[in-house]
Structures are given as C-alpha cells and as structure tokens.
Amino acid sequence: MILPAVVEFSRLFLKWVFVIIMSLNCKISSSSGLNGTSSKMKKVKEPANSGWRWKRLVLFVWLIVVAVGVGFFFISGVFRRKMEVITLTGACKDNKSLVLVQQFNVSNDLLHELAYSFYETDQITALKCTKQLGDKLSTKHEITCSLKGPNSAQNAELWGQCPIHDDDKPSLVHEKVARGHNNGILKVCVWVLLVFALCALIPCLWKNHKVKIKPKEQTQTSSRSAGKWMKKLLVLFVLVGVTVSIWLFWYLNDGIQLRRRETIANMCDERARMLQDQFNVSMNHVHALAILVSTFYHGKQPPAIDQKTFGEYTERTFFERPLTSGVAYALRVRHSEREKFEKEHGWTIKKMDTENQDQTLAQDCDPKNLEPSPIQDEYAPVILSQETVSHIVSIDMMSGKEDRENILRARASGKGVLTSPFKLLKSNHLGVVLTFAVYNTHLHQDATPEERIKATVGYLGASYDVPSLVEKLLHQLASKQTIVVNVYDTTNASAAINMYGPAEADTGFLHISSLDFGDPSRKHEMRCRFKQRPPPPWTAILASGGVLIITFLLGHIFYAAINRIAAVERDYRKMMELKHRAEAADVAKSQFLATVSHEIRTPMNGVLGMLQMLMDTNLDAKQLDFAQTAHASGKDLIKLINEVLDQAKIESGRLELEAVPFELRTILDNVVSLLSTKSQEKGIELAVYVSSQLAEEVVGDPGRFRQIITNLVENSLKFTHDRGHIFVSVHLADEVTDENSLKIFNGSNSNTACNTLSGLPVVDRKKSWENFEKLSGKDLINESEKIKILVTVEDTGVGIPIKAQSSIFTPFMQADSSTSRTYGGTGIGLSISKRLVGLMNGEIGFVSEPGTGSTFSFTAVFMKKETSSLDTVLQQYHPDTSAFRGLRALVIDQKNIRAEVTRYHLQRLGISVEITSDFESAQSYRSEIDSSTFAMVLVDQEVWDKESGLAFLRGVESSTKLFLLANSINPAIQDEIKSANLVATVVQKPLRLSILISCIQETISLGNTSVLARRKPSTLGTLLRDKRILVVDDNIVNRRVAEGALKKYGAIVTCVDSGKAALEKLKPPHSFHACFMDLQMPEMDGFEATRQIRRLESMVNEEIISNNASPWHMPILAMTADVIQATDEECMKCGMDGYVSKPFEEEQLYSAAACFFESG
Amino acid sequence: MSSVLQLQRQFIDYTTSLHNEGYLDNQFTELQKLQDESNPDFVTEVVSMYFEDSDKLLNNLTTALQQRNVDYKQVDAHAHQFKGSSSSIGAKRVTNVCAHFKGFCEAKNLDGCLRCLQQVKQEYIFFRNKLEALFRLEQQILQAGGSVPMVE
Secondary structure (H helix, E strand, O other): OHHHHHHHHHHHHHHHHHHHHHHHHHHHHHHHHHHHHOHHHHHHHHHHHHHHHHHHHHHHHHHHHHHHHHHHHHHHHHHHHHHHHHHOOOHHHHHHHHHHHHHHHHHHHHHHHHHHHHHHHHHHOHHHHHOOHHHHHHHHHHHHHHHHHHHHHHHHHHHHHHHHHHHHHHHHHHHHHHHHHHHHHHHHHHHHHHHHHHHHHHHHHHHHHHHHHOOOOHHHHHHHHHHHHHHHHHHHHHHHHHHHHHHHHHHHHHHHHHHHHHHHHHHHHHHHHHHHHHHHHHHHHHHHHHHHHHHHHHOOOOOOOOHHHHHHHHHHHHHHOOOEEEEEEEEOEEHHHHHHHHHHHOOOOEEOOOOOHHHOOOOOOOHHHOOEOOOOOEEOEEEEEOHHHHHHEOEEHHHOHHHHHHHHHHHHHOOOEEOOOEEOOOOOOEEEEEEEEEEOOOOOOOOOHHHHHHHEEEEEEEEEEHHHHHHHHHHHOOOOOOEEEEEEEOOOOOOOEEEEOOOOOOOOOEEEEEEOOOOOOOOEEEEEEEOOOOOOOHHHHHHHHHHHHHHHHHHHHHHHHHHHHHHHHHHHHHHHHHHHHHHHHHHHHHHHHHHHHHHHHHHHHHHHHHHHHHHHOOOOHHHHHHHHHHHHHHHHHHHHHHHHHHHHHHHOOOOOOOOEEEEHHHHHHHHHHHHHHHHHHHOOEEEEEEOOOOOOEEEEOHHHHHHHHHHHHHHHHHHOOOOOEEEEEEEEHHHHHOOHHHHHHOHHHOOOOOOOOOOOOOOOOHHHHOOOOOOOOOOOOOOOOEEEEEEEEEEOOOOOOHHHHHHOOOOOOOOOHHHHHHHOOOOOHHHHHHHHHHHOOOOEEEEEEOOOEEEEEEEEEEEEOOOOOOOHHHHHHOHHHHHHOOOEEEEEOOOHHHHHHHHHHHHHOOOEEEEEOOHHHHHHHHHHHHOOOOOEEEEEHHHOOHHHHHHHHHOOOOOOEEEEEEOOOOHHHHHHHHHOOOOEEEEEOOOOHHHHHHHHHHHHHHOOOOOOOOOOOOOHHHHHOOOEEEEEOOOHHHHHHHHHHHHHOOOEEEEEOOHHHHHHHOOOOOOOOEEEEEOOOOOOOHHHHHHHHHHHHHHHHHHHHHHOOOOOOOOEEEEEOOOOHHHHHHHHHOOOOEEEEOOOOHHHHHHHHHHHHOOO | OHHHHHHHHHHHHHHHHHHHOOOEOHHHHHHHHHOOOOOOOHHHHHHHHHHHHHHHHHHHHHHHHHOOOOOHHHHHHHHHHHHHHHHHHOEHHHHHHHHHHHHHHHHOOHHHHHHHHHHHHHHHHHHHHHHHHHHHHHHHHHHOOOOOOOOO
C-alpha cells in the first residue's frame, strides 16, 4: 500500500523537481545561447546568468535539506512515540499490590491460625491454659505485635520498594526526558551542522562560480562544473542519507535493546525480590515456629507440645509455609543424655543413612531400617515433625554431614541457615533445608556464638522446595511466558548449582539478581533471560530502511534529473558545436568556392585566350565551329565561376559596395554593347531608355549595378527566342508613380495594338513593382542626398511558370530542372541580383506570364552627385561629339517607344529629334528637309518600304545623312538603297552612344562611303598605348617580365624595385597614368606604399582643391601571385583600384586596365 | 632546310616535353610571346636575369639555413622571391618546390627547409640545364637560318 504511494509521490516529486530544474536550466541555456550568439550581450548577461545558477544550486541544496529534514522528523517523531508506549507496563505495580495483599492475607491467616491452634490446644489442655488466659492474651498480643513487627517491617520494605520504584520511575522518566533532550539537542546539532555545512558550501560554490565565470568558455565549463557539483552534492546527500539511516538504526536498536535490558532487569529484580520476600516470610514463620517450640516445648515443664500437637499445628499452618515440604524439630542431645533420652522416647537415635543422605527427608525411608547413631558428642534426633516428614523422627540430624554443618552454623549464628540444594525424593525437586537453632533462653542480639551454642536446645529444620517456590511465585506474576528464570546457588562460585529453571540457553541478555535468603554464608542468585531471542528490531529496521529508501529514491530522482540536465546540456553543447561547425563549414565553403573559383578562373583564361588565338588561325569551318563552341563554353564557365564567386562573397558577407561616382547611361551602354552580339545573333531587339529626369552621374557601385542589369538582361535573353525584344528602362522611382510621365511605356495598358518595341504583347510592367514597399522614396531619410531609381527589364520570352515563380530568387533554382537542360545556366544570377539589390537598399520584383514574357523591376538607392554636367563623358572620351550639338534629326519610326529610344540616344549627343511614324507623315517635314534643317534622317528598318522610302529619300539633300536603324543588316534593303544611288549608313541596333557616335562621325566627317559600322573593341594595345606606367616590384625577374608584357601593349614602362622608390616617383605632380604594385616587398610592402601614396595625394589634393583642378588619383593595381578574397579586400581597403594576377594574363590585364583607361 | 625543319621539330618536341614534364608552364610561352622585333632578346635576357638572381637567392638561402638561429622570416622572404621569379619565368617545378619551402618556413621546420633547399637546388639545376639546352637549340635554329617556332 505504502510503496506504490511512495513511488507515485516520488514520481510526482521527480516531475516537479525536474520541471523546476529544467525551467532554471532553460533560462540558463537561453541566456547562454544568447551569450553564444551575441558576444556583446555577454557581459550584460553574465550576472543574471550566474544569479540563476546560484539560485538553482541553493534550491537544489534546499530541496535536499528539506527532504532529509522531513524524513528525519517523520521517522523520529512517529516511531519514537510507539517505542515509548511499549515501555509503559504496569505489571510491576499490579504484581506488587497483589503480593502485598497476599502477604497481608498470609499474616492475617497466620494470626488466625495461631489463635485457633492455641485455642484448640487450649481446648485439649483446657485447664492448663485457662489461668494463663491473660498471659495468653498478652502472648497473642505479643504475637500480633511480633507479627506486626515483621509485617510492618515488610510493609516498610514493601513501601520502601514502592518508593524505590517511584524513585526508579522518575529516574527513568528523567532519563527519558534527558534522552528526549538529548534527542532535541542532537537534532538541533544536526540542523546546525547542516546549516553550517551549507554556509560553508555556498560561498565555496559562489567562489567557484566567480572563478569559473571569468573564462570565456564559461557556459561550458560552469555547466559542466555545476553538473559535477550537483553530482558531488548528490553523493554527499546519499552518503548523509545512508549515514542517517545507519545512525537511526543504531539509535533505535540501541533504544530497543536498552529497554529490553531494562525490562528484563526490572522483571528479574522484581522476581528476585519477591522470591526473597516470600522466602523470608517463610523463614520468619519457621523462625516463629522455632520460637514456638522454644516457648512451648522447652519453656514448659512438661513440654506443652508433643509430636501430635506439633504435627497438627505444622500441618494446619502449612499454608503459611507453602514452600516447605515439611518442618521438623530436632532436640539437642548430648552424649551423656543419650541413654536418658532414648529411654524417655523409647527409641534409639538413628544414624542418617549417609549413602542415602540426599533422601534424608524422603518419606519411604523407614527409620527402623536405619542403624542407630554411632556415639558422638552430641546428637540431634528429630523429635517433632510435621506429618509429611514424620519418618525422620528419631534420626540424628547431626549424623548427616550437611545437616551437621547446618546445625552447627545455625546455632552459632542464631539465624536461619540453609543447606546447599539437594534433591528432594518426594517431589524430585531440588530443595534446601533451613535450620534454626532453638535456645533455651532468650538471647541478646549480640550474643557470642559460644553463648549461643551453650544455650542451644534444639534445632528446627524446614525443607524448602525451591522449584515449587519459584514456580508459585512466577505464577503470580505476569509475563512469565516471556522470561526464563533460573535460580542458582552460587556459594561455590565455580560450580553454581541450578536450583530452578531449565538448562541455560543463550537467548541474549542475562540479568542476574542476587538473592538473599538470610543466610550470609550462602549465596543465591536469580538469572533471568528472555525465553525467545530478541525479535529483529523491526521498528529500527523499518525506520532506517525508510530513510534509506527515501534517500535512494531522492538520490535516484536527483540523479535522473542531473543526468537529464547533463544530457540536455550535452546535447545543447553538441548542437552548438554542430552549429559552429556548420557555420565554419559554410564559411569554409564560401572560402573554398572563392578560392577554387579563382583558381579555376586563371587557367580558364588561358584556355579562352588560346581558343581565341586558335580561332584566328587558319581553320576550316568545322574546326572553327568546334573552337567557337569551346570558346563559348569556356566563357560560360568563366561567367558561372564569377557568379559562384559573387554568391560566395555575398553569402560570407564580404561583399561591400563601393561608393564612387558613375554614369548610369554609360553603364547601360556597356551592358547593351556587351550583350549586343548575343541579341543580334538571336534576332532580338535590345533597347535602353533612361529617363531624362535622371541625373547623369550618381554615386554608388557601378560594377554591381551593371551586374544586376546584366544578369536580368542575360536572363531575358536566355528565355527569349528569335522574336520580340528586351527593353531596359530606367526611371526615377518617383516618376513611375506619376501616370502621365510614363504613358508611352504603358502601351500594353491600352488595347490599341501592342505599342512595344517589337510589337509583341508584354506583361503589365506595373505589376512587377506593385509589391515594393518603399517605391516612392518618401521614406528616405535624406531625400535631397539620395536618389532612388527604378530599372525595368521587359522581355517577350517564355515567361516563368506560375508554380516556379515563388522560388525564382532562390539560388541554383530554375523554373524546373528541364529549364537548365534547355537553357543552361545555374540559376544563380537572379539570386545574386536579389542580394545585390538588397545591398543597394532596393527591392526586386517581377511579373511574368507564361507565353507572354516577364518583366523584372528593381529599385536601387544611390547618392546624388552634386556637380554633374551632361557632357563630361562625351567630352572626355568623345571630344568630337560637340560638333553634333544643335543638329536636328528626323526619326521615322512607326513605333513610338522605339522612336523614343532613338530620341533618347540622339538627345544625349545634343541632337534634337523630330519623330514621325512613316514616310507619308514625314512628308510634312518636307520643307524642313529641303532646307536642310535636318542633319540626318534615321529610318527604322521596319518602316522601310521600297517605294515610299525611295520616293522620300530621293528628295533628301545629300547633306542630310541617312541612317538605317536595323537589328540585323538586311542586304536587300541596302541594295535597294544603293540602287537608288543613295548612301545610307546602317546603324546596327541595339543603339548605344559609342555606336551612334562612330557612325555619325564617320558619316558626317567622311561623308561618303557606306561603311558598315562595326566598332572594334578596344584591345589592350589601344588601351595601354603610350600610357606611362610605373611597375613596382622587388623581384628583378618579375619586374622585367611585367615591363616586357606592358611594353608589348605599347605602354611606356618605368620600373622601380621598392615601395620607397615608388613613393618618390609618384609624388605629385608626376606623369604616370597607372602603377602596378607588387604586394609582398621587403621594407615597404605594396599595401603600405599605396597607403602612403594615397596620403600624399590627398595632401596635394587639399592644396589644389581651390584651384579647381582635377584631384590626383593614381590608379594603382596590385600585382599578386595568389589572389584570395582577403588580399582583394585588403587591396581595396588600402586604396588600390584593383589587382592583376601574376604572371600577367592578357584578359585580366585588360579588364583591370579597362576600368581606368576606357569608359564608354 | 631539312636540318632546320628537323631542328624546329626537335625544338618543338623538346619544348613540349618540358611542358609535359612540368618544367615549364604557360608563363614561359607568354614570355616567348613578349619577345618580338622591338625586343628580340627578351626571353634570354629575362632568363639570364633569373639565373643570376636565383644563384644569389640560393646562396642566401643556404647561408641563412646554416645559421645557428635560423631566421625563418628571412628564409621565407628569400623563398618568396625565388618563387616569384620562378613563376614569372614559368619554372613550374621550381615554383612548386618553393611553395613547399615556404610552407616549411612558416612551420619553422628546419629539416623540411633543408630538404626543400636541396630539392630547390636540384630542380633549379635541372631547369637551368633544360633551358640552356633549349637556348642552344634555338641558337642552332637561328644559325641554320630558321625561325624559332612558337609552341602553344
């Protein structure tokens, strides 16, 4: 019943404890988790953290203490009470009163009997006694008195016993009280000790914590140490519990033993006392009998007592001496009186049968068979005897050795004397013979033995049946079942004679009480022991077992809890470790990707370069095709690698945007020119429009901006097949919210035929940005400084399947796996774009309809550049374009939007544009054409119609140049024009500034031949020609190689061999255009040199800033053998503009140099 | 003429074998490409420069490693120099050993460094011999009136 309850309780308790500890732990782990995630928070969190830890420990300790306390209190409280109840046995009291009453009764009876006996005797010898009535009365009185004496003495003794008992009891109570006190004190002591231990422990723990908080990996160690401490505490607790239970067992068991011992001692003493008392009472009776004999036998002449009277009297007063088997009186007969005596009594004094000595008093022993006593000094023939022992009459008691000694001792001492025990034949019990001497005179108390011997006239003997005596006594007492009583005669200490009781068996304690039967020469004792061995001390076992169980239960609970905590903490640590590892792996992955990408890039450049060269050699068509394919693949691979590199960079958070001024339009032109080949190949019209509201220059990261646009346009290119267009438009974000300003671009809104570049329907571009949260730019913190642009890339491609639209910006995710098979690519571009847009504080979105096309839009925030003039770029790179300023052009295009694009480009050159939709309407400008107001007429190829076109053109003055805008050159049209003897310059779309300029320039300046404008890409040779370049390298071989390489491209190279020398050379003013700087140099490395150069420049710039001269900024390129991310960043950080890998590779050198020597 | 052709073929074979065996890499080809009319002795010039430089560096390395207390920074700097010039010249194997050398320097492993030094010396001597042989071939071709073919 109890055990399940305990188990249930313990389970609940476990839960409770666990919940508490877990909650504490949770807080700790959460805070430590915080620690892990944000190192800044660490310091703030620490005290709270440790506080919690501390509290948890205190709670834990408190729980243990409470558990121990409750267990201890419960057990000590409940069990002790039970124990005390057991001890309260009123047996002795009852017994005492019983005995007392009996003794009184006995005395009373004795008195009555005596009186009666005398009365009878008086009746028999009526005359003899009557005159002595008064005397008799006095005697009676005397007897009463004499009886009273012992009685009162006994009473006194009995009462004395009671007080003793009373005394005992209080002392017992005192002892108990004392023990109780002891208990209390013990408890208090234990508590105090516990408290002290706690007090000692807590600072210890606290200190430990303080110490352990200091290390950085405090979470780990402290939690581990907390676990260790908890385990230690647990072990301590269990040890304490076990100790307590052992102590409890010992304590309770001791109490039980003590009580048992006390009980047996009490009982034994009580029994001994009673036995002694009863014996004494009996003895007193015998004594009284002796006096009676002395009085009535010897005191009367002739004796008033004869055998008959004696026998009768003794028989009738037998109840007084229930323990005597019989009394007899032997007369002292001297040898001289023997004959007289024998004659008198008519029998000879018989000698006791020595062989049969033990059976002297046996009944069947016929005295007649006995031999007459041999001659001796004295004889003690029995003359009077109780009926039961009448056979011993005439036997000389002096002839028995024992009896003789007894007699001699008795008469010498005047007291009752006992023989050693012997077997009584009749009852086969052990008995003793009590002998009293009877004196003829009343002797004084302190009479000498000689006087006594002299006065001796006879001896009264009584045989006691000790076993019966004890038996009877024990019968009167309670709990005789429980104890075994042995009575021993220990006169001879070495050979004690067992007078009563079974043979001794060892059953535990033995209590010995000495018995005083009134014979100082004989010693008797009573040995008591319990009948059964003590039962196992169940209470102690149960109590201590309970404590032990509770301890182990609690121990188990806490152990389980601690283990669980440890497991959870371990798991947590493991998770953290895994997390760290995963993060590290991620970083490593990015690093790896970056490195590997770079490493792949380098050889790939070689491959590509070689392929390029291969294609320049004499190849047949097939070989050329193979080579071209390989080249294209290589380029794709390089692109992919670059993308992966970017992705890795962005993922590892290393990508930082530049903030340099750049021209949006130039960037867009770059993009267009980059992708023009592709678009031309595919026959897709590519066009760019930039809103005139946009400033020419903004501050931002041109590279990344270009990357985004390139990505989007490439993406569109990829998914647009053979027809349609890709239209990139750039507006101010604020602009698009205004409907009117965009109306020409919203052709698809109206139902009038698709007013798009290619005339194909497109999706509603507005939808692509309708999800943008911050489109209108009103929430920009500082609107005056920032500019938000919206770029839209519209295509007429296959569109994105609806189900794939949600994952379009996930890296490596394409619409579906078949897409990658069809279109190739990794699908990483959009993801990168999205991230880049994010970095530019912009948003990206799209709208797509399968079959119709997609439109991607994104916003980007740039800084405004304060001073910007429209012509900076043009003037810088195309100084001749100023000639175009103020010219007028007529654009004949049926599509508004396309015409707008053309207008946009022409306007950039300062050419004002008139637009007309076809040749018919162009006639309205006839007069102006005739008056040569228009410097040029631009006709879209689509509008071309042989008849009307030729008709129109024939009327055009030769000064008015004709341009044909075409996606792909249509030889038929050209032939038609040629046939009409007209000159038309074909401007291949996509339109861009450089193409336009070159075309117009050629046409206007040369003004004749129909050169199909095909702008040659600038090569390294053109790029570096006549540029003065400083090469800084400490390695002479490297220096020479770099010099050789750069010289090959026409550069004028100066070499220096150290950073210091470079500093000297580059001290403004100087004439160098660029500097190639080795990074790792003795004394002053490339970084330091660059920093110093920049410092010098800034100092100079400060001075010249007032002069309005352009500031110095020497392009410095790092030369490094191992380009890794870190180096790259380091380069940028210290003010370098880029890097080239050593040894030089044409492509890379070109791309690096192009940044500085070419724009546009 | 046939001897020229033969020599040229021999030259091509030899260069290819040098590439294949890893003595040379593309950088050497690049160097050769840099050599043109305006700069006729570019390769020879650079290579002889490299040999001079390398002899010096090897000497430096040997002495630096013989010091009681080896200054690994110094050794590393020399090794770096050597590596840089080797990679510029296209001495691939020497470059690789130099990279190992640098690794041992960073680990301050004297045994490794000494072993590497031996290796570097060996590789360098190999390279030098091979290159000298190549130049001899080149000279022969030129003497025979042929032009040195380009090996891609």
